[in-house]
Amino acid sequence: YLEQIVEIMRDDEDDSVRMAASAALGALGEVAAPCANHIGGWLEQGGPDLRKAALAGLANLGEATVPFIPAIVNQFKDKDVSVREAATECLVNLKETSALVASTLVDLLRQGHEIEPHFRVAVLQTLAAVAETPEPCVSVIADFLNDDDNNVRMAALASLRGQEEVAVPLLRGITKNLRSNDKRVRESALRSLAGMGHLAAPTAPMVAERLSDNDAEVRCIALETLGGLGEAAGGCCQAVAERLKDDEVLVRAAALKNLCRLGAAAEPFAEAVAEHLKSDRSIVQGAALEGLRGFGMVTPEHAVSMARLLFKDAPLQIFAEVCRSLEMVGEATDPLARTIAMYLQRGCSEHMEVVLGSSIKLGAAFAPFLPVLAPLFGKGWETRQQAAKFCGSLGSHAASLVVKGLKHEDYGVNRAALESLTKMGDAPELYQHVQELTKRSSVLRFGLVLVSDQVFEILVARALVGVDVAAIMAEHLLSNPGRSLRRLGKLGAAAVPFLPAMAFRLKSDDEGVRIAALEAFAELSKHASPFVHVVANCLRSTSSQIRAATLGSLSQFGEDAVPFIADIAKRTKDGDKSVRIAALEGLGRLG
Numbered sequence: 001y002l003e004q005i006v007e008i009m010r011d012d013e014d015d016s017v018r019m020a021a022s023a024a025l026g027a028l029g030e031v032a033a034p035c036a037n038h039i040g041g042w043l044e045q046g047g048p049d050l051r052k053a054a055l056a057g058l059a060n061l062g063e064a065t066v067p068f069i070p071a072i073v074n075q076f077k078d079k080d081v082s083v084r085e086a087a088t089e090c091l092v093n094l095k096e097t098s099a100l101v102a103s104t105l106v107d108l109l110r111q112g113h114e115i116e117p118h119f120r121v122a123v124l125q126t127l128a129a130v131a132e133t134p135e136p137c138v139s140v141i142a143d144f145l146n147d148d149d150n151n152v153r154m155a156a157l158a159s160l161r162g163q164e165e166v167a168v169p170l171l172r173g174i175t176k177n178l179r180s181n182d183k184r185v186r187e188s189a190l191r192s193l194a195g196m197g198h199l200a201a202p203t204a205p206m207v208a209e210r211l212s213d214n215d216a217e218v219r220c221i222a223l224e225t226l227g228g229l230g231e232a233a234g235g236c237c238q239a240v241a242e243r244l245k246d247d248e249v250l251v252r253a254a255a256l257k258n259l260c261r262l263g264a265a266a267e268p269f270a271e272a273v274a275e276h277l278k279s280d281r282s283i284v285q286g287a288a289l290e291g292l293r294g295f296g297m298v299t300p301e302h303a304v305s306m307a308r309l310l311f312k313d314a315p316l317q318i319f320a321e322v323c324r325s326l327e328m329v330g331e332a333t334d335p336l337a338r339t340i341a342m343y344l345q346r347g348c349s350e351h352m353e354v355v356l357g358s359s360i361k362l363g364a365a366f367a368p369f370l371p372v373l374a375p376l377f378g379k380g381w382e383t384r385q386q387a388a389k390f391c392g393s394l395g396s397h398a399a400s401l402v403v404k405g406l407k408h409e410d411y412g413v414n415r416a417a418l419e420s421l422t423k424m425g426d427a428p429e430l431y432q433h434v435q436e437l438t439k440r441s442s443v444l445r446f447g448l449v450l451v452s453d454q455v456f457e458i459l460v461a462r463a464l465v466g467v468d469v470a471a472i473m474a475e476h477l478l479s480n481p482g483r484s485l486r487r488l489g490k491l492g493a494a495a496v497p498f499l500p501a502m503a504f505r506l507k508s509d510d511e512g513v514r515i516a517a518l519e520a521f522a523e524l525s526k527h528a529s530p531f532v533h534v535v536a537n538c539l540r541s542t543s544s545q546i547r548a549a550t551l552g553s554l555s556q557f558g559e560d561a562v563p564f565i566a567d568i569a570k571r572t573k574d575g576d577k578s579v580r581i582a583a584l585e586g587l588g589r590l591g
Helices: 001-012 017-026 029-045 048-058 062-077 081-093 096-108 115-132 135-142 150-159 164-179 183-212 216-245 250-261 264-278 282-295 298-311 316-325 330-346 349-372 374-378 381-393 395-407 411-421 427-438 442-450 455-461 469-475 483-489 494-506 511-525 530-540 544-573 577-590
Strands: none
Touching: 001 544, 001 577, 017 048, 017 427, 017 455, 029 048, 029 062, 048 062, 048 081, 062 081, 062 115, 062 577, 081 115, 081 250, 081 264, 096 115, 096 135, 096 483, 115 150, 135 150, 135 164, 150 164, 150 183, 150 250, 164 183, 164 264, 164 411, 183 216, 216 250, 216 264, 250 264, 264 282, 282 577, 330 349, 349 374, 349 395, 374 395, 381 411, 381 483, 395 411, 395 427, 411 427, 411 442, 411 455, 411 483, 455 511, 469 494, 483 494, 483 511, 494 511, 494 530, 511 530, 511 544, 530 544
16 A cells, blocks of 8 residues: 555645655555655655655655655755754664764764854754764864854754763863853753763863852752762862852752762751751752751751741641651651641641642651541541542551541542552552452442552552452443443453453444543454454444544554455545544554
8 A cells, every 4th residue: 555655645635644644654664665755755845744744754764765864954954943853853763874874964064154053053963863973073063162153052062961971072162151141052061061970070160150150040050060070079169058148049949959969078068058947938948958868967956947847837848858858867757747647637628638748758657646547538538538548658557547448438538548559568468358348349349440550450460369350340331431441451361251342332322432442442452353343343433533543443453454454545535634644554553
């Protein structure tokens, strides 16, 4: 069907369909190499969308694309940024010819200012992505660190990130950009140095100059860059410490986080960091906690200060930072646990979710306060669900509460208890409870339908061994068909007895249910060969969404779908473009 797909690409009036045709040819890989000339031809005569489609198609044709590399590079001259981005993506994808691509780009850069600025930017960006050995490119890139166009200089700086040792000879050229009048260039230079780590150590004094930059964002990046230099920037501790008094809260926070990274020379400033626990700004308090953790100096005295923040009803956003910090001082977790228990006893629903979510970090330290949780299962739906979810952090201490949640008549609590169960490690006794409860609790069986995919997979592997999970999902094909069908699709051979019931859902009046059934059959294609004709019959649907979903499902059946390739090919001329696109994708998938 290659000729038919090429014909669609040439003649279809809808650009999105022509793009799908090009993508289908690309998906077929080198098999579609004979069509390279047809695809490449659109680089010079098509509109922006079609040029992007041609670039996408050429990306996977292997050596057949080589003659078109100059034409692809020429797309960097396009005024449409999305075309330039597509050209970059295409060249990056030509991994087997990366050396040739890099050589072509280097030759272009040697033309210097003879090429337009946006062209220079695109070439530099692409070169950074495709060059496997950057050494030969560095000398060429260096010429653009002083380009008249700020966007070009930014691209040159960005292309050096991650090059580490090969970029060391260019440190002087990079640091010159720290004094640019354009803040974006200053930021890009700082980020390039940050990516070089300790190799940029000689630039620490010049980076420190930017701590007094008139732009707060530049000051923040300079602080992060110095932090990345580590002990090599130890001589800048005083300059960094001065930023603890910066007028901008984000700069103060960056200084608090990065001061500890400057090594032993920064230790005398630890108490100055601790002082910011008294700040009335939660972002500063959180940064101070992070900084103290970095110093490894979270003392019991600091822990008391943290607990006081909570007793004073400080913003609850800092709960998580307090929990992480107190993990370093085991004996100091009790004041925090008591504080959280106090909030829970208040029953303030506005704060409940944040308190419960943040205090998860305490884990077993909250065990003495478990009695506070039990009454929450009788509160409002949001509170009791959060309480059931919180139990997952308490390990075996909360086993009885998890069982309480599993027996609850609220589907949401049930689901949260199942999620907590998956976080409690190996718990055979709890697994037995689940296995027994599934036999008599319709609420729990429905909870299995409601949990997330990840939780469902864990439960099936651990807690539901010996339970006919497929039968439970089939039981809910009427009450919750969409989710049940998708669950069955994940169960492999265990779902085979229920394929007839699933096939019946292909006749549902609900379009969403039919689509879910088609997706499930796609997942079970290895086991559902006898039903491939039932799936194929859905191509006759009057709904374009059903026809598109059918094409996606049918193409997953591999060799079993071969008898229906002609039917799939017919849909490349469907009246709906989404169906035509799905048909082209299906043909590409079947190879």
